[in-house]
Amino acid sequence: MPSANDDDRATPEYALVGFADVTSQGVMPPYFPPEVRQRYAGKTLTVAYDVFLAPDGSVTKVQVVTSVPELDKTMTSHLMSLKYRPPNRYVRFPVKLSLPLAPAGYQPPPPHPLWGARVSGEYPRLPDEVKKRNVGKQLVGLYIVSIERDGHVSAVETKVPIPGAEM
Numbered sequence: 001m002p003s004a005n006d007d008d009r010a011t012p013e014y015a016l017v018g019f020a021d022v023t024s025q026g027v028m029p030p031y032f033p034p035e036v037r038q039r040y041a042g043k044t045l046t047v048a049y050d051v052f053l054a055p056d057g058s059v060t061k062v063q064v065v066t067s068v069p070e071l072d073k074t075m076t077s078h079l080m081s082l083k084y085r086p087p088n089r090y091v092r093f094p095v096k097l098s099l100p101l102a103p104a105g106y107q108p109p110p111p112h113p114l115w116g117a118r119v120s121g122e123y124p125r126l127p128d129e130v131k132k133r134n135v136g137k138q139l140v141g142l143y144i145v146s147i148e149r150d151g152h153v154s155a156v157e158t159k160v161p162i163p164g165a166e167m
Helices: 004-008 034-039 069-081 128-133
Strands: 044-053 059-064 091-100 142-147 153-160
Touching: 034 069, 044 069, 059 069, 059 091, 069 091
Parallel strands: none
Antiparallel strands: 044 059, 044 091, 142 153
């Protein structure tokens, strides 16, 4: 005969929701080891997972739906580590990723002669306040720099700013 405590340990009912109901940003894939990228070079891998969230937004489990065995452990831990908007109920949502991998033998283009060739001035540095606010985070900014033939910078256009580090 079940006791009152058995009801407390019952598996909650997870409502299926769309990804957009839970988070406002798409899921970026993690970095995959070179041997995995090389093995599947030139192919597009499709993986799918169900992510189960508690009402506070914490991940309770990740279930593999469409598997690529070499990617599953990395993808599962990656999905477990992401921050989700609290849904205020138990929910399950699908995540499907198509991962195009570069062809076998792909080599990135060689560095441009100006890359790393500072002529004068200081290297750009993040303000200390920005560093303190973002400890342990990877920050990404995108800037288009116009360089004249004589080497001086004629323009800098911000495409994706780093918050607090605007020029």
